[in-house]
Amino acid sequence: TPRTPSISVRCCPGRPATRGGGTLAHGGPGGEPGGVPHDARGAPLGSALDQARLGAALARLAATPVRRLLARPELPAGRALAARGLPQRTVEGFLRPLLSALLCDPGLTTSSRCADLALHAFARGRLCLPEGGADALPELLAAALPPGTVRTGVRVTAVAADRVTTAEHGELTCRGVLLATDARAAAELLPGLRVPAFHPVTVVHHAVPEPPLAEPALLLDADRRGPVAHTAVVSHVDPTRAPAGRVLVSSTVLGPPPDDLDRTVRAHLAALYGTPTDRWELLAAHHTREAVPAMPPPHDLRRPVRLLSGLYVCGDHRDTSTVQGALHSGRRAAHAALADLGVAPALKESPLPTAA
Known part of the structure; x- marks a missing residue:
């Protein structure tokens, strides 16, 4: 399987401190599973007592069986956060931006049960990326199949239990059909399937002369001061992704992208990383209007x-x-x-x- 280096998590408070206010907040993903988050400068996680309470809450969540999480009352995730008994500073400065990143849902309208599952996984494991990019897993799966099994570039126009109709090769008969597509494409081929609402996502990639952080870390904007929800020096995790002689910074914008995307994002990244971004080169910006199906309660x-x-x-x-x-x-x-x-x-x- 692809190597998957782990990634720590940092939050940025409202007032930039050194290095743009990047605040180390290791949860399970940054250290041992179920590890206690800590804050290098006291923000945005609050006092030592606040941090201990957050660590204890995450440890309890990590130890809770999934079946018990799914039996909890179901609310929008944003409302459920207020009932966790944690200080508002901790909720707003860490849990809300973290959940927004994990769920691609800046409004946290997602079912609280789905949010609990996301936090459960965060508290028990690590954030990671597959070496070689997102294509690595399907390429490995395809490589294990007999030659000629996988056909790409074929447009399917209709499916049934015993046949697939294509634009290029006509009708192909079979013993069964498994449709693995996004929700809208599935509903177009199988009328009657539900098409949910979606959360739009834009991913922006920059080539950077020098790394703005010294470690693999997911940097969250706790104050939501700009369009970037989270960002990372991806080449710290997988050096093969960076252009020769430079590093790769990838950033995610949740919701509709702003006008003048590159300039606006670079201005926000300058504040988050605490470094000038004038020499950062835009490599690509990918906007997906229907990126993530919404999961409002009941889900x-x-x-x-x-x-x-x-x-x-x-x-x-x-x-x-x-x-x-x-x-x-x-x-x-x-x-x-x-x-x-x-x-x-x-x-x-x-x-x-x-x-x-």
Whole structure:
């Protein structure tokens, strides 16, 4: 599998201190699973007591079985945060920007159960990136299949349980069809499937002469002073992604992108990193209007993946709207297809959805 170096988490308070106010806030992802967050300069996590209370809350969440998280009352995540018994400074300065990043939902309208799953995963594990980029996993999967199995660049126009109609190769017959697409494409091929609302996301990549941070860290804007929700020196995690002789900084804008995107983002990044960004070169900006399916309460974390024998659908719109949710729905769909074909899966399916 691809190497996945871990990433710590930093928050920026409203008033820049040294290095733009970058405040070290290691949770599970920055240290040991369930580790206690700490703040190098007392902001934005508050006093030592506040930090200890946050660490204890995350440790309790990490130890809570998923089935108990899913039995909690379901509210919008933003409202549920206020009921956690933590100081408002901690909630607003750490939990809210962290959850916004994990869920791609700046308004935190997501189901509190999905938010709890995201925090549960954060408290138990680490943030990471696959070496070689997002294509590494599907490329590894495809490489394990017989030559000629995977066809790309083929446009599908219709699907049924025993056939796929394509624009380039006509009709292909089969014993079953598993549709693994985004929610809108799935509904176009299988009318009647629900199309949810979406959260738009813009990812901006800059080539930078020197790294603005010395360590792999996800930098969150606790005060929401600009368009960037979070940013990282990605080449600290995976050096193969950077242009020769430079480093790669990738930043994420949640919601509609601002006008004059590059200038506005660089101005915000200058404040977050505490360094001039005039020499930063824009490599690419990718805006996806329907990037992440919304998960307002009540949210069904296990939408059916088996529509009928021989016809299956998977994607982040069938579980939680995360990479983990998409992978989990794919496993559920694969197990359903194997069962219909009379093939026993090599691995048993977990009884509950995995965390966001």
